[in-house]
Amino acid sequence: MQTSPPSTLPAVDESGGHQALKAGASAAGTLIALGIVYGDIGTSPLYTVRGVFEGRPVTEDVVLGTVSAIIWTLTLLTTIKYVLIAMRADNNGEGGILSLYALLQRLNFKYLYLPAIVGAAALLADGVITPPISVSSAIEGLRILRPHLHTVPIVLAILMGLFAIQQFGTAIIGKLFGPVMLVFFSMIAVLGVQFMLHDLSILRAFNPYYALHMLATIPGGFWLLGSIFLCSTGAEALYADMGHVGRPNIYVSWTFVKICLVLNYLGQGAWLLQHMGKPLGDNNPFFAMIPAWGLLPAIGLCTLATIIASQALISGSYTLIIEALRLNFWPKVKVLYPTELRGQAYVPSLNWLLCAGCVGVVLHFRESSNMEAAYGLAITFTMLMTTVLLAFFLYLRRVSPVWIGLLLLVYFTVEGSFLIANLRKFPEGGYVSVLMSLVLLAVMVSWIQGQRLREAFVKYVPLADWLPLLKELSRDESVPKFATHLVYLTDSVDPSQIERGITHSIFQKSPKRADVYYLIHIVTTDEPYTKTYHVDTILPDDLVRIEFHLGFRVDHAINYMFRQVVTDLVQSKEVDITSRYNSLRDQDVVGDFQFVILNRTLPYAQSLTSWQRLVARLAGVLRWLGASQQESFGLDNSSLTIENIPLLIPERPELHLTRE
Incomplete structure (x- = not known):
């Protein structure tokens, strides 16, 4: 096997x-x-x-x-x-x-x-x-x-x-x-x-x-x-x-x-x-x-x-x-x-x-x-x-x-x-x-x-509020299966919180059914060569959170490291990665893995202050000139989806409309 x-x-x-x-x-x-x-x-x-x-x-x-x-x-x-x-x-x-x-x-x-x-x-x-x-x-x-x-x-x-x-x-x-x-x-x-x-x-x-x-x-x-x-x-x-x-x-x-x-x-x-x-x-x-x-x-x-x-x-x-x-x-x-x-x-x-x-x-x-x-x-x-x-x-x-x-x-x-x-x-x-x-x-x-500006507009929601719906979606055969194993990178330091953008991607933008969902969080430590990880099985057989603790001089080769972690989880029987399709499962074929990277955008820049607009534009140019998240984390093109997700738009009471 x-x-x-x-x-x-x-x-x-x-x-x-x-x-x-x-x-x-x-x-x-x-x-x-x-x-x-x-x-x-x-x-x-x-x-x-x-x-x-x-x-x-x-x-x-x-x-x-x-x-x-x-x-x-x-x-x-x-x-x-x-x-x-x-x-x-x-x-x-x-x-x-x-x-x-x-x-x-x-x-x-x-x-x-x-x-x-x-x-x-x-x-x-x-x-x-x-x-x-x-x-x-x-x-x-x-x-x-x-x-x-x-x-x-x-x-x-x-x-x-x-x-x-x-x-x-x-x-x-x-x-x-x-x-x-x-x-x-x-x-x-x-x-x-x-x-x-x-x-x-x-x-x-x-x-x-x-x-x-x-x-x-x-x-x-x-x-x-x-x-x-x-x-x-x-x-x-x-x-x-x-x-x-x-x-x-x-x-x-x-x-x-x-x-x-x-x-x-x-x-x-x-x-x-x-x-x-x-x-x-x-x-x-x-x-x-x-x-x-x-x-x-x-x-x-x-x-x-x-x-x-x-x-x-x-x-x-x-x-x-x-x-x-x-x-x-x-x-x-x-x-x-x-x-x-x-x-x-x-x-x-x-x-x-x-x-x-x-x-x-x-x-x-x-x-x-x-x-x-x-x-x-x-x-x-x-x-x-x-x-x-x-x-x-x-x-x-x-x-x-x-x-x-x-x-x-x-x-x-x-x-x-x-x-x-x-x-x-x-x-x-x-x-x-x-x-x-x-x-x-x-x-x-x-x-x-x-980066601080973008973080200020990211909204986090309680993960527990979405767990029942996630479990139902995973078993809802009326929704086409997006992947056997679906992986998201999360910035949430608190395991009980999740970005609103991730829930939007899974449930609203285009429902993504998978057998097992993974949340990956990376912590860069003050020590240069730390290489440890921690696993929380939030929903058995449905949702796993992996937290990597990496030193500031360690290459963030997440694709490689994630595969090592999954191998350990398989050996300890915490995760079954065999394909859930009957014809493939009988042959012990490993299911597919799909990474989703969220490209968070700032729409309606006119709602920002002049300083915020300048910072956002400069950071956007630098992001365009630099390497993509895919290159930074060593992710494979064949198993990657990139989605544009709008950040939280600030309230604009001056645009409140009244129905005639």
Whole structure:
């Protein structure tokens, strides 16, 4: 006897993989962390110091102040805030601003989602700037050998090739990331030590006095923070990637990475002390430290490192959008899983959106030095929003208000200073990242408000009032049978309630007789990898409600999951899925399953306020541009019916008619 629906697949147990993320540090895990986590922050020495001295004479005060500010920025922002504080605010091992927000949802603050979506939008905008500036900085090193080289075509070819291979997955090249970055960090450390030993006076930069002295006394010194901030732009990505490699591996690997970064910045400072008195011109201290015989291999290694940085940011953007989808912050889009590698996903719409953005940035700015004006401004907003959410996290953990106030004071001062300094870049190119952030934020706000508007017009009715009629309809042979098993997706959190639209679809629009009805409700949990379900048999042999509890990083493949649940119900003899037609039942043929998706429409939009009409239209456009519910839930065309159901229309007493 066939006891399960066709195409039933075996369940995959991923709990062990998630537990591995929480395990202690290991050599392999630390190596993987080098390749996944530090691409962005690791390639910052290619352009940070050069940006400070762009068009500025090299003086001892500025050199010592710059290196000192970089060292203490890495310490205050990356080490203390992200590594020591933020990484303790993990959501079952997962990090990042949206994971932090999911952890805080239980606080029920009305507008807590705002800092989360502002930070997420800015982080996505940063993902459009980072690949062009990183790759351009590496390729421009070739100009030491060929001064008149046009780098734009090379940069575009690398970026477009990188985005093109995303659809095939990056499991193979991903294995190379760790070893390449290990060699890269070792190289920049050796270069730094080599020049630092030539002038040990650069070690004075460990004293924060020189950073404060530069900011307070040197004309225009404060505005140099806009370039100095670039040394820490990968800190937010470090926090977001915690779930991929585990906190212990980041603790160990960051110690190594920070030492290498500091040594290289000290080396660049020592090189600058040997070239005081005039502007750098086209010289980049990073590449100037490399001996002529090793320049070409070093540029090749730097290019690989920047590609890895770009890949990490692209993958991180996919993860961010998937988290936003689960939190209902982003329109439904298609998500693919090109490989069996855990956590690796591919979002086609986002991939080509990022690709177009990166190409546009390269064509608009052309030089990495020009891109620096657009880089860093958006990510300061993300860091500030993370600080706000961290304060709420400490409140949730009942930390003393004194410590919470100290956190806000220190990081609002530090990050606020970077924000003000970066705002000077706005007319020079910063408007690009701000504009992209605002567009992405508008998408999120429109979608969130649109969903809330639709929910406000959904009417729920007591399910018990409809059960007798449902039972009669199921046995009324005068009504043509619509399906043996009929499945509806319900948004009702309360099992005793049901949407008026579903009862309208079953009983009024076109009566739908079935042998067994199913109601499926999906709960997205605050934990990332929850995969459980609960079954209520409301009417034996007639109505079953299935509630899925899925983590915000779990693919909502409802068709697949529903078949697994039905298989379990058949094995426990709670449901009989054999066809009810006599000729087929005798042969133990499984009955058909039909899903019904209700497309809720808002008729008579003129009855809404101007704001509601705007929100409804924007959300409608986003819904049209995004993936359908069918694609989102992985439903098969052959077993799906889509119906348009009007939402509850608000009362309009001004249109009340009187009969003559």
